[in-house]
Amino acid sequence: MPLxxxxxMMEEALKLARAAVDVGEVPVGAIVVxxxxxxxxxANRPIGNHDPTAHAEIVAMREAASYLGNDRLTDxxxxxxLEPCAMCAGAIAHARIARLYYGADDPKGGAVAxxxxxxxxxxxxxxxEIYAGIAADEATELLKTFFAQRR
Amino acid sequence: MPLxxxxxMMEEALKLARAAVDVGEVPVGAIVVxxxxxxxxxANRPIGNHDPTAHAEIVAMREAASYLGNDRLTDxxxxxxLEPCAMCAGAIAHARIARLYYGADDPKGGAVAxxxxxxxxxxxxxxxEIYAGIAADEATELLKTFFAQRR
Numbered sequence: 001m002p003l004x005x006x007x008x009m010m011e012e013a014l015k016l017a018r019a020a021v022d023v024g025e026v027p028v029g030a031i032v033v034x035x036x037x038x039x040x041x042x043a044n045r046p047i048g049n050h051d052p053t054a055h056a057e058i059v060a061m062r063e064a065a066s067y068l069g070n071d072r073l074t075d076x077x078x079x080x081x082l083e084p085c086a087m088c089a090g091a092i093a094h095a096r097i098a099r100l101y102y103g104a105d106d107p108k109g110g111a112v113a114x115x116x117x118x119x120x121x122x123x124x125x126x127x128x129e130i131y132a133g134i135a136a137d138e139a140t141e142l143l144k145t146f147f148a149q150r151r
Numbered sequence: 152m153p154l155x156x157x158x159x160m161m162e163e164a165l166k167l168a169r170a171a172v173d174v175g176e177v178p179v180g181a182i183v184v185x186x187x188x189x190x191x192x193x194a195n196r197p198i199g200n201h202d203p204t205a206h207a208e209i210v211a212m213r214e215a216a217s218y219l220g221n222d223r224l225t226d227x228x229x230x231x232x233l234e235p236c237a238m239c240a241g242a243i244a245h246a247r248i249a250r251l252y253y254g255a256d257d258p259k260g261g262a263v264a265x266x267x268x269x270x271x272x273x274x275x276x277x278x279x280e281i282y283a284g285i286a287a288d289e290a291t292e293l294l295k296t297f298f299a300q301r302r
Binding site for chain 2: 046047049050051052053054058061062065066068069070071072073085086087088089090091093094095096108109111114115116118121122123124125
């Protein structure tokens with residue numbers, strides 16, 4: 001995929017991340033894409049939804065699975081502005097996501113390239129293709145601004 | 152907690168696991184308990200709910216968080232018939248569950264005493280007290296019977 005096309009796709013996830021800021025949630029956004037169409041959208045909403053599992057990836061994957069009427073998102077791609085945590089990486093494996101595209105690295109909470117590196121674990125059931133660092137500058141800036149304003 | 156009392160509590164989760172069998176789902180059940188009262192119940196339902204995240208623990212924690220109107224389940228205990236996977240262990244950390252009681256070990260999919268051992272990772276945000284092996288014989292028997300019947 002050309003880089004400009006990848007940034008365009010990630011822009012859809014970034015829009016959702018910006019919407020999270022507006023309601024005081026950590027700005028992370030995600031989309032699920034199948035055959036070029038967005039079939040799931042998620043913005044980070046644990047506080048507002050009273051749901052510890054309502055990370056952007058989980059919200060987007062639940063919506064996509066509901067739309068497809070299938071708990072498996074085979075042939076679907078997940079685009080998310082931040083490196084997924086262990087909960088989300090585990091859900092990505094359960095959902096059989098084909099390709100994972102993410103933006104900023106998360107050395108503290110990430111579980112793909114950091115911490116438990118879940119997809120490198122010998123017991124993982126499924127490993128998507130992984131593409132990191134897409135529009136990472138914008139995703140990082142959004143997070144930095146958000147946390148700076150809350151201090 | 153005396154062992155008989157612990158088995159009584161786990162029996163509530165086992166009832167939910169047995170209900171999962173009846174609808175063709177892998178038999179795992181979970182409850183969230185606060186001050187001795189059950190405030191969340193979950194049976195494993197990914198296939199029926201078209202939701203890759205609908206493990207017993209996630210369903211029970213989402214119900215409890217909705218009931219409390221809070222994404223944090225501080226002072227709550229989670230009882231589950233099987234060792235949690237990475238997704239569920241991650242959610243347990245996000246929810247700030249105080250005590251985790253589980254039944255059977257899961258060497259293939261578990262992420263507490265096996266695989267990534269999530270709560271032993273230096274980057275984990277929260278680590279509950281962990282009590283394993285409660286009514287493990289019954290939980291294991293239920294799973295064995297289920298998988299034997301599907302072969």
